[in-house]
Amino acid sequence: MTLGVAVDGGTLAVHELGRGAAGAPVVMALHGITANALAFGAVAQALNGEVRLLAPDLRGRADSRSVRGPWGLAAHAADVVAVLDAARVESAVLLGHSMGAYVAALTAYLYPSRVSSLVLIDGGVGFPAPDGDIDAALEQVIGPAMRRLTMSFPDDDAYLDFWREHPAVGPALAASYGDLLTAYLRHDLVGAGGDRRSSCVLDAVRADGADVLADPLVLRSLRDGTVPATLLYAARGLMDEPQGLLDADRIAAAGLPPTVRVIPAGGVNHYTVLFEPQAVRLIAYAVGTSV
Numbered sequence: 001m002t003l004g005v006a007v008d009g010g011t012l013a014v015h016e017l018g019r020g021a022a023g024a025p026v027v028m029a030l031h032g033i034t035a036n037a038l039a040f041g042a043v044a045q046a047l048n049g050e051v052r053l054l055a056p057d058l059r060g061r062a063d064s065r066s067v068r069g070p071w072g073l074a075a076h077a078a079d080v081v082a083v084l085d086a087a088r089v090e091s092a093v094l095l096g097h098s099m100g101a102y103v104a105a106l107t108a109y110l111y112p113s114r115v116s117s118l119v120l121i122d123g124g125v126g127f128p129a130p131d132g133d134i135d136a137a138l139e140q141v142i143g144p145a146m147r148r149l150t151m152s153f154p155d156d157d158a159y160l161d162f163w164r165e166h167p168a169v170g171p172a173l174a175a176s177y178g179d180l181l182t183a184y185l186r187h188d189l190v191g192a193g194g195d196r197r198s199s200c201v202l203d204a205v206r207a208d209g210a211d212v213l214a215d216p217l218v219l220r221s222l223r224d225g226t227v228p229a230t231l232l233y234a235a236r237g238l239m240d241e242p243q244g245l246l247d248a249d250r251i252a253a254a255g256l257p258p259t260v261r262v263i264p265a266g267g268v269n270h271y272t273v274l275f276e277p278q279a280v281r282l283i284a285y286a287v288g289t290s291v
Contacts, residue, residue: 061199099209
């Protein structure tokens with residue numbers, strides 16, 4: 001089921017991935033910078049019946065690609081509140097992956113009464129801003145996921161072939177959860193046959209990336225916030241390299257408050273942390289102990 005929520009600049013598409021029983025707690029899932037709501041398909045299955053899981057396609061992506069600016073993480077935070085208002089929910093658990101973790105932490109910092117707790121996956125931790133051009137910085141961090149935004153593909157299979165060459169995603173397409181991963185990847189595509197493209201609006205990605213990498217408020221939101229949080233981190237990186245985005249030493253150096261509980265998610269990478277069964281069970285556990 002997909003809900004349309006009026007936000008500044010258009011209508012945000014919000015996927016109700018799990019309904020839960022009457023009175024079930026509400027969890028809002030916030031995806032990464034070039035991702036979409038279906039990234040949480042495996043997590044939704046693990047939480048089936050336990051929570052009402054709302055997952056927006058963030059503005060400038062997938063079914064929310066027609067939402068105009070403003071871009072940036074403050075706009076996403078305002079959208080989160082708009083979704084809560086539309087759903088008549090006073091407060092919810094925010095579950096964020098990658099950029100979505102920064103959106104969740106910023107929302108909790110700006111609107112603490114609307115967020116009961118945070119579950120952050122491989123993101124949300126602020127570090128010193130890098131030097132140089134934002135496109136170059138994003139290319140360095142997310143690599144092929146950024147390059148595909150300017151590419152076109154003759155059909156869906158060609159797009160999946162692109163991902164099959166990705167060292168962190170390709171092998172996972174043949175895993176037991178491959179259908180869920182494929183559905184997530186296909187949800188990104190727009191355009192007619194012969195000209196299939198990513199739905200992501202490049203200006204939105206650039207603005208959001210600049211905030212994640214360099215906005216002072218975004219970078220201190222988790223450190224200075226008061227909402228309790230659980231942080232899970234993948235051992236491997238965006239290209240399946242053995243060094244992940246986060247590790248115990250980097251997290252310790254970030255100076256996070258004792259209200260942040262840290263859980264290693266094991267030997268998964270930045271993408272498969274949302275799909276590999278053992279990591280998904282940890283995420284479901286973190287959500288279950290946060291509601």
